[in-house]
Amino acid sequence: MEPVKVGLLGLGTVGGGTFNVLRRNAAEISRRAGRDIRVVHAAARQYDPAALEGIDQVQVTDDAFEVVNNPEVDIVVELIGGYSPARELVLQAIENGKHVVTANKALIALHGNEIFAAAQEKGVTVAFEAAVAGGIPIIKAVREGLAANHIEWIAGIINGTGNFILTEMRDKGRDFAEVLAEAQALGYAEADPTFDVEGIDAAHKLTILASLAFGIPLQFDACYTEGISKIEPQDVAYAEELGYRIKHLGITRKTGRGVELRVHPTLIPERRLIANVDGVMNAVLVQGDAVGPTLYYGAGAGSLPTASAVVADIIDVTRTLTTDPGNRVPHLAFQPDELSDLPVLEMAQVVTAYYLRLTVEDRPGVLAKLTGILGDAGISIEAIKQQEPGEGETQVPLVMLTHTVEEGRMNDAIAAIEALDVVTAPVMRIRVEQLQ
Numbered sequence: 001m002e003p004v005k006v007g008l009l010g011l012g013t014v015g016g017g018t019f020n021v022l023r024r025n026a027a028e029i030s031r032r033a034g035r036d037i038r039v040v041h042a043a044a045r046q047y048d049p050a051a052l053e054g055i056d057q058v059q060v061t062d063d064a065f066e067v068v069n070n071p072e073v074d075i076v077v078e079l080i081g082g083y084s085p086a087r088e089l090v091l092q093a094i095e096n097g098k099h100v101v102t103a104n105k106a107l108i109a110l111h112g113n114e115i116f117a118a119a120q121e122k123g124v125t126v127a128f129e130a131a132v133a134g135g136i137p138i139i140k141a142v143r144e145g146l147a148a149n150h151i152e153w154i155a156g157i158i159n160g161t162g163n164f165i166l167t168e169m170r171d172k173g174r175d176f177a178e179v180l181a182e183a184q185a186l187g188y189a190e191a192d193p194t195f196d197v198e199g200i201d202a203a204h205k206l207t208i209l210a211s212l213a214f215g216i217p218l219q220f221d222a223c224y225t226e227g228i229s230k231i232e233p234q235d236v237a238y239a240e241e242l243g244y245r246i247k248h249l250g251i252t253r254k255t256g257r258g259v260e261l262r263v264h265p266t267l268i269p270e271r272r273l274i275a276n277v278d279g280v281m282n283a284v285l286v287q288g289d290a291v292g293p294t295l296y297y298g299a300g301a302g303s304l305p306t307a308s309a310v311v312a313d314i315i316d317v318t319r320t321l322t323t324d325p326g327n328r329v330p331h332l333a334f335q336p337d338e339l340s341d342l343p344v345l346e347m348a349q350v351v352t353a354y355y356l357r358l359t360v361e362d363r364p365g366v367l368a369k370l371t372g373i374l375g376d377a378g379i380s381i382e383a384i385k386q387q388e389p390g391e392g393e394t395q396v397p398l399v400m401l402t403h404t405v406e407e408g409r410m411n412d413a414i415a416a417i418e419a420l421d422v423v424t425a426p427v428m429r430i431r432v433e434q435l436q
Contacts, residue, residue, distance in 0.1 A: 003036035004318045007067035007098075009089060010079035011044035011060075014103055014130070016052055017303030018077065018310045023054050029311065033318040041067045068093045075317055077310060078102040087111050090126070094118045099321070101313040103130035103306055109204040109220040112211075116331040123325035127313035132205040133158055133282045135305030136298040137312065142212045142286060143333040149288030151213035153253035153260075155435055158205045160280035160300045161189045161196035162228050162248040166265075167278040170236045170245065176229055188280055198227035199248065199263040206250035209284070210261050214254050214342065215334035219261070222344035226264035235357060235428060238399050239267050242383060244355075245275040246430065258343040260350050267355050267432040274435065285435060348408035353382070353432035356400045358417065359425040362389045366422045370398070373420075377413040379405045395424055401432065 006022070008015055019039055022029065030036045042055075043064035049055050061067065068076055068089050076093040078100060080086050086107045093100050094115070102108065108115070108128050119126045129139045133156070142151065157163050161183055168179040180197065183189040195201045203223040211218050228248050239246050244267040253260040268275045273295055277283040282300030287293050299305035320328050330336060360366050367386075374381060385399040402410075414427045 001035045003038045004033070004321065005038055005040045005072050005074050006314060007070055007073035007076045008039050008042040008079070009064045009067060009077060010081070011042055011047035011052065011055075012079070013303045014306045014310065015042075015044065015077075015079040016047065017307030018079065019052055019055065021304065021307045021311050022314070025311075029315060033315045035318065037314060037318060041070050041073055043067045064089050065092065068098070069096060073098060074321070075099045075101060075314060077314065078104060078107075079310070080104070081106070083107060083110060087115075090115055091118055094122050094124055094126070097122055097124060099124045099317045100126045101310060101317060102126065102128050103310055104128075105131040105201070105204040105208065109207040109218060112208070112218045112331075116336070119331065120336055125317050125320060125328060126331060127317055128208070129313045130306050130309035132208050133284055133296070134298070134300040134302060135308045136282060136284065136296050136300065137309065138209070138284050138296050139212065141294070141296060142209065144329060146286065146288050146291060146294070147333070149290045151254070152287040152289060153251065154206075154209050154213055154284060154286050155249050155251045155274065155433065156202075156206070156209070156284035157247055157274065157277050157282055158250050158284065158300065159196055159199075159202045159248060160282060161193065162199075162202070163277065163282070164188050164280045165197070166228060166231070166236070166246055166248060169231065169233055170240065171278075173233050173237070175233055176231060197229055199225040202248065202250045202263045206252055206261065206263055209250070210252040210259060212333045213252060213286075214259055215332070215338060215340050216259060216342055216344070217339055218332075219344050222261055224262040224264070224347040224350075228265050230428070231265055231430075232428070234397065235355075235430065238357065238385065239355065239430075240270070241385065242267075242355075242399075242401060243270055244268060244432070245270050247275065247277075249433070251433065254342070255345070257349065258345040261344045262347060262350065265430050267430055268435055272435055348406070348411060350407045351404050352407065353404045353434075354402045354410055355430040355432055356402065356414075357428040358398045358400075358423055359395055360398050361422040361424065362394055362396045363422065367398070369420060369422065370400075370417060373413055373416045374402070377405070377409050377416075379403070379410065379413055
């Protein structure tokens, strides 16, 4: 049987890893796929030939469209990243009747609806396992392994940079800026770390997971996104004292009113397995009605872990090359004409519990004013922790844990609290999830 011919767009960290895995494990991959898989054409503006054994046997160009338009290529593997020209390249590959494998979460989150519609029309597959959580096979798990379930919710640590920063802050009491600088020096964070620390990268991934879980169109613009740059060492310490840990979570949950889609710092009980996922590792917790909770853990980035997912997709596509397109696994888990119009909730409609840290004047009656405002808003308090003022200090931190309440009501209560003359700084608010 003729080998399946692959065109590789990008020979950087992931592209180079993919090329090396395909070469190194060629015999094992052939046994699994039922035929040989061979890279015949690649596109890269810069690459290190010494790091890619056998690259001299491959046609390499600096024009990615040459690869996409090569009639010999069966599968185009897009590992360039970003929105453009990745979108144009993928759509051109589909137009040419080629299957596509991509690790590009931003592309899928923003343009996936358009890309999947084009692929459906042309009868080709777009595979994207590596777009979420690197080497963890979470796409296949949600789309296929848990297909018998109503997925109730998903919560994930799906950005390693943010998890590394919060782990260092907890373990060593360091502040955010110091740990971020180290993450950049170690190569965990980009020179511009906005996508990682402000939650945009995680929001891309969560958008994809929500669509797979609940059968809704991809809606990145509806995802609430909040970063970790305002987290202080004292918040990490207070969380520990209260029996919690702070993680930067992506959470999506199906409710009677719609779908929650949100990325933000979150207190979770320290006894939860996901609370103990540290460093640059990723983990995704999925709650299904039949299976209960399942946890998926592993490396969320890196050359070989991500290449593992990319090559698995190439093998999957190879296995389905002769399959009737109507009998393939749907891109977003549900048949295209069965996607739901269930709305994504505004953040003000989400119900959760809260950690509040206030800086207040050390004088009588302050606590009564605060609890009065919360009581009037129907917000009950689970725990209060007040530090004794140091000598000569007139302001003290006050920490509260609340029971669950709709966020809109909490927003109103915080506005009223910040208007008090005894409150001397903006309220620090972190959401709390039990993940039960």
